[in-house]
Amino acid sequence: MRAEKRDAVTGAPGTDGVLDLLWRREAPPRRGPKPRFTIDGVVAAATAIADAGGLDAVSMQSVAERLGTTKMALYRYVPGRVELDALMLDAALGDPPPAAGRDWRAALTGWAGSVHARALDRPWSVELAQRPHLPGPVELAWFEVGLAAFGDLPLTGAEKLDTLALLAGHAMSLVRQQPRGATPEADLAAGLAPVLAERADGYPLTVAAFAATDPAGRDDALRFGVGRVVAGVAALVDERR
Structure with missing residues (x-):
């Protein structure tokens, strides 16, 4: 069984390998035959398995079988499941849509709706997103679009991030309760x-x-919850101004 590096303070799996893969940091060249696969190819195979059978169906073994290789050979590309999960989440999120309009209320509402729609396309990504993890480049791009929506509102950086966390948490939690087409x-x-x-x-x-x-007004928890968060931010902004 492979030893797993863990953070000395938190006890969580180490992050160096995850960051290297997420940000595609160059690894020292290895001797031997040219790699048969790519990291993106491994992630695509794992994603296809999750799309078909959910996150529980994904394992290093099942990904190796889909690619027609061995589990040990797969470790050449992805060291373990922690790294694979991080890569899968970033791929599942996909690039964020541009901010919707100049009005910050509409922009935040649209951002939350996009998070919900993207998670609804791949419900298994919700579990990965709600675990403690380091955001990858794609997830950080969602942060950038969301933060841009606030413009020059008199809010601290922490308050802006907390607002995005509330919106994303609400949108994603509904995906677990509300599969596509459910009421x-x-x-x-x-x-x-x-x-x-x-x-x-x-x-x-x-x-x-x-x-x-x-x-006719049922099953609109997304709109209601997002609206209340945005209204709360608006009240705070008015108070400070």
């Missing part, structure tokens, strides 16, 4: 209907909440 609120209401009908006296507030919900 979670409507499905929940339909599933609970028999129980609530029998035990309405025990859960009067829940019954009333579902009854008062307009079916």
Whole structure:
């Protein structure tokens, strides 16, 4: 079993190898035959496996089999699963779209919507994104676009980053609850209907909440949550100005 370097303070896997791969830092040339594969090719194979069977289907062995090589040979390109996960996440995010318009509210709303749409295309990426990790070049490009949306608002760097974290966290958490084509609120209401009908006296507030919900307005948690975060930032900006 391969030994894994860990950070002396946090105990987390070491980051040097991850950074080298994410940023494609040049490695010393090796003797021997020319490599059969590339790092991008290995990541593409792992991504195809995740798209078909989810993140649990990805292993160094399954990637090696897809490429028609051995697990040991794969270590020549990617040292282990930690590095592979980092590369997969950066590839799954893809380049961010340009900022939407000059209005910071619309720009942040559009940014959050883009995060949600990209995660919805590859739901398995949400688990990778929500683990502690170092952002790669593509993820940092998303930061740049998101931070540009704030313009000259009187916010600290930490407040801007926290706002992006709130928006991205909300957008990605909904992907886990809301697979493509699902209607979670409507499905929940339909599933609970028999129980609530029998035990309405025990859960009067829940019954009333579902009854008062307009079916046409359900399953819009993304818009609602993003709107509240943006409104909170606007209130803070007004207060400071």
